[in-house]
Amino acid sequence: MTELPKRKNTRLKEFDYSQSSYYFVTICMKNRNEFFSHMVDSELVLTEFGKILDEVWNSLPKYYNVELDYYKIMPDHFHGIIIIDNTLNVKDDKGKDPLTLSDIIGKLKSYSKRKIRNILGTGNEFEWQKSFYDRIIRNEKELYNIRKYIHENPLRWDIEKNNPENLEM
Numbered sequence: 001m002t003e004l005p006k007r008k009n010t011r012l013k014e015f016d017y018s019q020s021s022y023y024f025v026t027i028c029m030k031n032r033n034e035f036f037s038h039m040v041d042s043e044l045v046l047t048e049f050g051k052i053l054d055e056v057w058n059s060l061p062k063y064y065n066v067e068l069d070y071y072k073i074m075p076d077h078f079h080g081i082i083i084i085d086n087t088l089n090v091k092d093d094k095g096k097d098p099l100t101l102s103d104i105i106g107k108l109k110s111y112s113k114r115k116i117r118n119i120l121g122t123g124n125e126f127e128w129q130k131s132f133y134d135r136i137i138r139n140e141k142e143l144y145n146i147r148k149y150i151h152e153n154p155l156r157w158d159i160e161k162n163n164p165e166n167l168e169m
């Protein structure tokens with residue numbers, strides 16, 4: 001049996017990911033399967049599964065201490081800016097203190113996966129890639145550049161879709 005390579009932890013060891021901040025996240029499909037959208041005349045058109053991801057993403061503020069900013073649902077990955085705001089005093093779904101970024105993205109992945117698998121049935125091929133990419137957004141200029149990157153991502157799709165290293169800024 002071949003041993004899988006160990007993933008390096010990209011999270012900053014000294015940073016508290018439950019604190020109020022802006023975060024840029026990228027979540028990818030396992031094996032880069034294109035489930036969520038298709039390019040039609042240079043526009044993204046969501047599939048049934050992309051609409052589920054959109055619904056789950058937009059429901060996060062109902063349950064967690066977050067606000068949502070700009071996002072795009074690409075064919076095989078998702079880019080979004082999420083703002084953890086501890087002034088909202090929202091408890092998690094078990095009444096505990098605010099969750100970390102990893103907890104919240106884990107919930108997004110879990111809920112969307114469950115809803116999609118309910119449609120696909122048994123033996124389906126839907127699976128998220130383990131972990132996710134994140135970046136703490138430190139200032140307005142960086143926020144502007146990330147929003148621009150997310151906005152322009154569909155324009156680069158045909159050129160970059162076979163170069164996964166280009167999914168991250």
